[in-house]
Amino acid sequence: MKDGFHRPVLEEQAVQYLIVHPEGIYVDCTVGGGGHSLAILQSTTPRAFLVGLDADPEAIEHAGQVLAAYPNKLLRQIFYDQLELVLYESGRYPVSGVLYDLGISSHQIDETRRGFSFQGDGPLDMRFDPRQQQGAAEILNGYDRKELERVIREYGEERHWRAIARDIVARRQLQPFHNARDLSEVVRQVVGERFLNKSLARVWQALRIEVNQELARLTRSLEAAFAMLEQGGRMVVISYHSLEDRIVKNFMREKSRDCICPPELPACMCDKVSELKILTRKPLQPDAAEVRRNSRSRSARLRAAEKIVPYQGGKA
Ligand SMILES: C[S@@+](CC[C@H](N)C(=O)[O-])C[C@H]1O[C@@H](n2cnc3c(N)ncnc32)[C@H](O)[C@@H]1O
Known part of the structure; x- marks a missing residue:
């Protein structure tokens, strides 16, 4: 662990799937200790830009220190279903990638006063x-x-x-x-x-x-993130329990499907087109070495997908 706040999970894999463009705009929806954000900034050029969000002010403060050497970033304390607001306000859109590392950080669990631990x-x-x-x-x-x-x-x-x-x-x-x-x-x-x-x-x-309100926020946020992606942009989501993983899986599946007409119809009436290409047929899991190093990674599942239709937002 770099500093005890949180050790990022599936870090290399997340960055590999996320970064399509070394000068792109990337959103880390769950900045936490700043581990994934740092890896994103280290894997891109100074012309790239990172927007980091977290609902927890302690995470934003800590990430500010971890990422102090990088001026090409904006950190905001906000729930991630408000990501469109931050992107519109800052003029940083459409984006090349959006990352979620759901759940809680080690810092939140370890700080008894936050009440996350039983x-x-x-x-x-x-x-x-x-x-x-x-x-x-x-x-x-x-x-x-x-x-x-x-x-x-x-x-x-x-x-x-x-x-x-x-x-x-x-x-x-x-x-x-x-x-x-x-x-x-x-x-x-x-x-x-x-x-x-x-x-x-x-x-x-x-x-x-x-x-x-984690599940409702996640559902809203995935839609918003998808809308803000450029064509070819990526979504990467690491989840830690079946309820959130199911939401992610169904979201990606639904967006990746074309025609959803009942099979008995002679011709397609729905005109639905596939908007997302799933990049992880099965979710990625940490290997044994990572679980040994970091037992909190053991339930992690990473899913990634790529937007295959153009950005259609009104403000581009
Ligand atoms: C697992 S930690 C992220 C760790 C981070 N990837 C790192 O490398 O240090 C999850 C973080 O997401 C934040 N979070 C959870 N739900 C959120 C939401 N709906 N909106 C914004 N932040 C959220 C938590 O406060 C926590 O800091």
């Missing part, structure tokens, strides 16, 4: 952007039982969703949720010791997705 006794927070009102505690103390069930079932894929939601509601009638231990105790009571860590990881993932 270990220890941090606050129930998990907001990427601390300006946002609602953290995990507000959800646990405020959502009704049905909403809690939905979050834990859909975003955690936790099989004890019903009992966990029920016990959250029962416990908060006695005392509101404040910190990680309050919640891990409830989960422990329901699932027992044997698979406790797996269930805790799933419940924490569910809350994190809900707090940051």
